Amino acid sequence: MTRILLLAGTAEARALAGLLSTTPRINLTASFAGATMEPATFPCPTRTGGFGGAEGLARWMHKQHTDLLIDATHPFAAKMQTNAFFAGEKAGIPHLRVLRPAWPNRPKWLHAADMNEAAQRLPSRIKVLITTGRKDLAPFIARPDVQFTLRSIEPVSDLPPHIQPLRARPPFSIDSERALFALLGVTYLVTKNAGGSGTAKLDVADEMRLSTVMVARPAPPPGAIAASPEAAVAWVRDKVAF
Numbered sequence: 001m002t003r004i005l006l007l008a009g010t011a012e013a014r015a016l017a018g019l020l021s022t023t024p025r026i027n028l029t030a031s032f033a034g035a036t037m038e039p040a041t042f043p044c045p046t047r048t049g050g051f052g053g054a055e056g057l058a059r060w061m062h063k064q065h066t067d068l069l070i071d072a073t074h075p076f077a078a079k080m081q082t083n084a085f086f087a088g089e090k091a092g093i094p095h096l097r098v099l100r101p102a103w104p105n106r107p108k109w110l111h112a113a114d115m116n117e118a119a120q121r122l123p124s125r126i127k128v129l130i131t132t133g134r135k136d137l138a139p140f141i142a143r144p145d146v147q148f149t150l151r152s153i154e155p156v157s158d159l160p161p162h163i164q165p166l167r168a169r170p171p172f173s174i175d176s177e178r179a180l181f182a183l184l185g186v187t188y189l190v191t192k193n194a195g196g197s198g199t200a201k202l203d204v205a206d207e208m209r210l211s212t213v214m215v216a217r218p219a220p221p222p223g224a225i226a227a228s229p230e231a232a233v234a235w236v237r238d239k240v241a242f
């Protein structure tokens with residue numbers, strides 16, 4: 001029996017759990033931060049909450065006799081991906097990062113290395129839609145000269161008056177993005193290069209000639225990377241004969 005710890009929180013993690021949970025001689029546990037996704041619908045045992053950094057994760061894996069570690073957290077889960085890499089190294093457990101491909105560059109994009117740079121790229125007195133999630137909002141809070149709408153899946157509280165929250169859950173269609181952008185009267189979109197199928201906002205921003213500020217991904221950790229759940233299964237196959 002091969003024990004696999006899957007760090008989850010993405011559609012890829014869910015798909016991979018589906019593929020691995022029906023595989024013979026695999027004992028899969030999925031782990032959630034406890035912030036967004038609903039673990040109840042996962043096809044394998046789950047656990048929830050942080051491990052206490054890389055050391056804590058290494059200890060947890062040692063105690064559970066984990067054989068393989070697969071990190072399928074979001075491309076912007078910078079802390080977790082670093083912890084996972086170091087925990088794998090420390091515990092001597094093979095580690096794989098699952099990372100969906102980033103969206104390729106588009107002509108009208110303004111590139112930003114991080115949220116600070118994204119906020120600096122915005123001119124004064126404009127209307128902006130931010131879809132970067134509820135973390136790292138300080139640079140936008142520090143721009144009261146700009147009117148923001150912040151779209152997020154989870155609720156965000158304690159926002160200043162120049163940032164209006166908008167709770168919404170993807171997927172978003174071209175038609176709904178068109179209607180939203182027109183309703184808000186935004187001229188800028190700030191988003192992060194999550195990759196994946198949620199490109200309607202990018203297509204509509206192009207169509208409406210908005211400026212898109214695209215925040216770059218954090219650098220991935222060293223070591224093995226799989227671009228899809230299927231590639232992750234191939235990596236597992238390489239490690240275990242099944």
Ligand code: NAP
Binds near residue numbers: 052078
């Ligand atoms: P993060 O900043 O990289 O991680 C913060 C801490 O949360 C980690 O140090 C770890 O705590 C804990 N953690 C994160 N993922 C975990 C997991 N799968 N299982 C157990 N503990 C976990 O992560 P984040 O950006 O806040 O993302 C949190 C979760 O939301 C991730 O599972 C991610 O896939 C998902 N998510 C993130 C984004 C995004 O844009 N960042 C978007 C969609 C979904 P300890 O150090 O105590 O172990």
